[in-house]
Amino acid sequence: MRKFEVMFKLDEERHLIPSLLPQDEANPFIIMPQSAPHVSNDTGRGLTELRVGPPAPISSQPDILIRYLCLPFTPNGFFPRLIAQVMNSELATQIQASLMAGPLDSAHLLNQVHWEAWRTGMSLVWNHMEILRIAPLSWPLPHSNGAAIISSLPLPEERETLQGMEIMVAVLPEDQTLCCPILPPDQPHDSDSCSCNKSRCMATWILQKVTDLAEIVMEDWYEVFGFRRNLNNLLSCMTSPCPCCFMACHDPRKDASSENGTRSEAGRKLYMFTLPYCSLNSEGRIACPDHGVLQVAQVAPDLVFADFAPAALIPNKDVKLLERLGEGGFAKVYQGLLTIGTEQMKVAVKELAPSRNPTDLQTPELEPENRSWAVYHEASVEARMMYQLNHPHILTLMGITLHPIRLVLELAREDLASTVVRYQKKNKRFSRRTLRATLMQIADAMAYLHSRNILFRDLKPGNVLVWDFPLPREQWNPDSQILVKVADYGISKQISPQGIHSKAGTPQYLPPEVLLNSEHEAASLKVDVYSYGMVMYYLFSFGNPFGSSLLVGSQLRHSRRPELQTKVGEHAGLHAFQIAHTRSEVD
Numbered sequence: 001m002r003k004f005e006v007m008f009k010l011d012e013e014r015h016l017i018p019s020l021l022p023q024d025e026a027n028p029f030i031i032m033p034q035s036a037p038h039v040s041n042d043t044g045r046g047l048t049e050l051r052v053g054p055p056a057p058i059s060s061q062p063d064i065l066i067r068y069l070c071l072p073f074t075p076n077g078f079f080p081r082l083i084a085q086v087m088n089s090e091l092a093t094q095i096q097a098s099l100m101a102g103p104l105d106s107a108h109l110l111n112q113v114h115w116e117a118w119r120t121g122m123s124l125v126w127n128h129m130e131i132l133r134i135a136p137l138s139w140p141l142p143h144s145n146g147a148a149i150i151s152s153l154p155l156p157e158e159r160e161t162l163q164g165m166e167i168m169v170a171v172l173p174e175d176q177t178l179c180c181p182i183l184p185p186d187q188p189h190d191s192d193s194c195s196c197n198k199s200r201c202m203a204t205w206i207l208q209k210v211t212d213l214a215e216i217v218m219e220d221w222y223e224v225f226g227f228r229r230n231l232n233n234l235l236s237c238m239t240s241p242c243p244c245c246f247m248a249c250h251d252p253r254k255d256a257s258s259e260n261g262t263r264s265e266a267g268r269k270l271y272m273f274t275l276p277y278c279s280l281n282s283e284g285r286i287a288c289p290d291h292g293v294l295q296v297a298q299v300a301p302d303l304v305f306a307d308f309a310p311a312a313l314i315p316n317k318d319v320k321l322l323e324r325l326g327e328g329g330f331a332k333v334y335q336g337l338l339t340i341g342t343e344q345m346k347v348a349v350k351e352l353a354p355s356r357n358p359t360d361l362q363t364p365e366l367e368p369e370n371r372s373w374a375v376y377h378e379a380s381v382e383a384r385m386m387y388q389l390n391h392p393h394i395l396t397l398m399g400i401t402l403h404p405i406r407l408v409l410e411l412a413r414e415d416l417a418s419t420v421v422r423y424q425k426k427n428k429r430f431s432r433r434t435l436r437a438t439l440m441q442i443a444d445a446m447a448y449l450h451s452r453n454i455l456f457r458d459l460k461p462g463n464v465l466v467w468d469f470p471l472p473r474e475q476w477n478p479d480s481q482i483l484v485k486v487a488d489y490g491i492s493k494q495i496s497p498q499g500i501h502s503k504a505g506t507p508q509y510l511p512p513e514v515l516l517n518s519e520h521e522a523a524s525l526k527v528d529v530y531s532y533g534m535v536m537y538y539l540f541s542f543g544n545p546f547g548s549s550l551l552v553g554s555q556l557r558h559s560r561r562p563e564l565q566t567k568v569g570e571h572a573g574l575h576a577f578q579i580a581h582t583r584s585e586v587d
């Protein structure tokens with residue numbers, strides 16, 4: 001396997017060659033933001049100019065967030081793949097942008113931010129301080145006699161020999177936190193809305209992003225360890241340590257808060273909590289046997305969305321559920337009433353309720369711990385994706401409630417699949433102008449997502465919501481308004497130039513490379529282009545192009561081109577579709 005890992009694409013111009021990365025962390029490869037990387041060596045200009053001395057280690061910071069990915073062994077190629085993912089992601093650009101957006105002149109700040117990478121890890125250095133560190137898990141930790149993982153479910157085997165990765169993020173002092181990247185970039189930064197905990201907000205955002213990228217690498221390359229969607233996986237787990245245990249293990253003199261205070265240094269343990277356990281107890285508290293009761297927000301702030309501005313965290317009592325509007329695979333959507341001060345407004349409320357393993361619906365019902373983890377995970381992907389988006393044809397997330405986790409969304413009249421049914425009942429079709437306006441608005445939304453490297457992955461009429469649309473009996477008149485928005489970001493993903501390998505979406509709208517789960521062809525933004533073609537066909541003809549997805553799958557497996565159900569010529573506009581069908585390479 002190793003010999004094929006020649007290089008990873010960092011971006012359109014740069015590649016990362018793992019075998020050229022320095023083995024030794026003390027002499028790392030320096031990657032400068034927004035400029036070509038310099039290979040560091042003792043005499044190289046890049047290094048001597050940049051580094052006055054080693055950066056202050058992150059574990060000496062007064063406040064840090066820590067996450068462990070625990071595995072029985074670290075798979076080959078894991079770190080180079082993760083480094084490439086991090087460097088490719090919005091994480092790199094957004095952290096850099098937020099650190100460099102301060103009042104100091106930008107040339108000065110540019111020299112203050114850089115990445116350091118070596119064969120098995122990387123760190124982000126700002127102002128001679130390490131503010132993010134991704135490195136192999138050193139086990140057992142110095143001054144500890146091992147770890148005890150707290151969970152109510154069975155845990156990975158052979159805990160004494162655990163390996164994996166640790167992520168550490170510094171919570172910078174308030175006066176050094178320049179900007180909070182989670183706020184949608186198109187909106188002006190409202191310093192008040194985040195001021196109560198700006199630094200934790202930013203550190204949580206970084207922790208959540210890196211955790212997410214590590215999960216993507218596991219899912220895409222080491223499926224057997226993937227734990228996010230395979231909830232019964234006993235080989236791996238994500239944990240966060242008790243911060244007091246962590247501090248005591250790194251510097252035993254700091255263990256002032258120990259409850260019993262009698263443990264000898266040699267007997268000190270590092271207690272840590274699995275993320276599913278934290279998510280189940282996120283409303284209450286969790287307890288460290290050595291340090292007593294802890295808030296989940298202290299241990300795993302991402303699980304209580306501490307990276308969101310406080311205004312986006314809506315108290316549960318302010319949302320009243322009314323009738324059910326729709327139901328999908330993992331969610332129920334209700335109409336709701338949101339109280340803001342003395343005002344009330346109608347909203348849609350999405351309650352995520354996966355009761356089984358999302359990848360295998362044949363598996364038994366999930367245990368409560370795994371169910372709350374699945375709910376958190378589904379909500380996290382969708383809410384965090386939507387929170388950063390701001391576009392007239394993209395559904396707006398108004399906020400979330402935490403206990404239970406629900407997404408509060410702007411309320412639509414119906415979805416486009418229901419509009420089609422209403423037209424069909426009246427034996428009417430969409431006028432050309434209606435089609436044109438609807439398709440243009442959907443294309444606008446897709447172009448916005450793609451400009452941010454977001455693959456939507458589930459474009460279909462049921463996920464296009466309708467506010468204004470001509471009634472079936474209406475003739476087109478210039479006053480007819482059309483407003484549609486794209487909704488349901490549960491499986492959307494920010495993708496890197498390598499694309500992604502995992503299969504997700506609605507079969508009738510998926511291109512061959514995804515339907516066949518091709519190992520050779522990663523899914524790229526073209527997946528949405530193909531689905532857009534399918535939606536276009538559906539809106540023209542009010543039918544699916546190829547009938548059953550099972551039939552399409554079997555035809556593709558026999559290298560046959562699926563037959564279109566409706567022949568070209570029956571509906572205006574299908575000519576273009578005929579050219580593009582079966583391959584998503586046409587854009």
Ligand SMILES: Nc1ncnc2c1ncn2[C@@H]1O[C@H](COP(=O)(O)OP(=O)(O)OP(=O)(O)O)[C@@H](O)[C@H]1O
Nearest residue numbers: 326327328329330331333348410411412415462488
């Ligand atoms: N904001 C909204 N306003 C009105 N109705 C909505 C809204 N959001 C969702 N719905 C309705 O609920 C249905 C299911 O919602 P959604 O697609 O978000 O759920 P899901 O479980 O993610 O679905 P899927 O199984 O397609 O992934 C939609 O098809 C639509 O009819």
